[in-house]
C-alpha cells in the first residue's frame with residue numbers, strides 16, 4: 001500500500017518552498033496523495049499573524065489545481081494546541097494499515113526531539129526530511145536518539161527518518177510577511193493567487209489591521 005503523505009505547517013502564508021518540496025516528496029516516494037495540514041494553534045512558536053481562516057483560504061488557493069495535494073482541515077477543527085502526535089493518532093484511525101509519511105524541512109528535524117510525544121510520532125509515522133538552506137544534517141546537529149533511524153527508503157513502516165535531496169529554495173513565511181508589511185512585491189515567492197489574496201486583503205500590511 002502506498003504511504004499517505006502528510007505535511008503540517010503554520011502556512012502563514014504557504015509559499016513556493018512548501019509547494020515545491022511537497023511535489024518532490026510525492027515524486028520521491030511515489031505518493032498518490034499528500035495532505036496539507038494547516039495548524040490551528042502552533043504549540044511551539046509565536047502565534048500566526050493571519051487567522052486560521054485566512055491561512056486555510058491561502059492553502060486552498062495554493063493547491064486548487066495541483067493533482068494529489070489535498071487540504072486537510074482536521075487540526076483547524078480541533079480545539080487547543082495542534083500537537084502533531086494527536087493529528088497522527090487521528091489519521092491512523094482513519095486510514096488503518098496505511099503507512100504514514102510526515103514531511104518537514106531540515107530545521108524541523110533538528111528540533112524534533114522537543115516536540116510533544118515525539119517518540120509516539122515515530123511509532124505512528126516515518127519522516128521525510130527536505131533540504132532547507134541554512135540547515136545541514138551532521139552528526140553534531142542531530143540528536144543521537146534520531147540518528148540511528150536515518151535511512152534512504154522506501155517507507156517500510158513507521159520510525160524511519162528519510163532525508164531526501166530537494167531543490168533548495170531560500171523562501172520563508174517570515175520574509176514574505178516582512179515584504180508584505182513593507183508593501184513590497186511578493187511575485188514568484190508564492191502562487192500568484194496567494195499573492196493576490198494577501199494584496200487584496202491587506203494581510204500583513206503595517207497600515208491595516210488584519
Ligand SMILES: Nc1ncnc2c1ncn2[C@@H]1O[C@H](COP(=O)(O)OP(=O)(O)OP(=O)(O)O)[C@@H](O)[C@H]1O
Nearest residue numbers: 009010011017104105108131132169171172173174
Ligand atoms: N523554503 C523551505 N525549504 C524547506 N523546508 C521548508 C521551507 N519553508 C518551510 N519549510 C518547512 O515547512 C514546514 C512548515 O513551515 P512553516 O509553515 O513554518 O514555514 P516557514 O517558512 O518556516 O515559516 P516561518 O518563517 O513563519 O517560521 C516546516 O517543516 C519547515 O521546515
Ligand SMILES: O=C(O)c1ccc[n+]([C@@H]2O[C@H](COP(=O)([O-])O)[C@@H](O)[C@H]2O)c1
Nearest residue numbers: 008009010039043044083084085115116
Ligand atoms: O507537536 C509538536 O509538539 C510540534 C512542535 C513543533 C512543530 N510541530 C508541527 O510541525 C509542523 C511545522 O511547524 P512550523 O512551526 O515550522 O510551521 C506544524 O505542523 C507544527 O504544528 C509540532
